Amino acid sequence: MTAGRIPSRNMLASLDDQRLERSLMRIRIGVQLGYSRDFKRAAEQVVEMEKVGADIVLVPEAYSYDAVSQLGYLAAKTTTIEIGSGILPIYTRTPSLLAMTAAGMDYVLSVDIPWIFTSFWAFAKSWIPEKRRDMVQFCSKAQLLDYFDEENLPPVLGGTCVD
Helix, strand or coil, X not given: CXXXXXXXXXXXXXXXXXXXXXXXXXCCCEEECCCCCCHHHHHHHHHHHHHCCCCEXXXXXXXXXXXXXXXXXXXXXXXXXXXXXXXXXXXXCCHXXXXXXXXXXXCEEEECCCHHHHHHHHHHHHHCCHHHHXXXXXXXXXXXXXXCCXXXXXXHHCCCCCC
């Protein structure tokens, strides 16, 4: 808009449409599981948060419990909330522990992981039984549609899911 120029009705209508579109964006509610308290109580809180509409919980691993164990426990206790690791320090685990971690999960998909980890994986996977190696996959955001249906991914990841 030029200084001194009165905006046209079409220009104002366009701005109103843009504001309306932004106001209709879905807000997702995410929480981070505390790791300095009683885990069982924290897990009960996650179940309650799921009931009132929380969308995702992230489980950090710092100086207390193993995050993978907590993720498994939460997966058994919840039904709709997404769970993920906020921080999972792979470099602190030995190759055999990484193999045991992968063996305890149904599937691991690492998205846009730095190249150093894929290089480490090439080395570490020799310790993992062959039938379990396929459970761990690396991909870019552009490849996510090879693993998930478009309607199950949010737009930021190339999908169409808005709920």
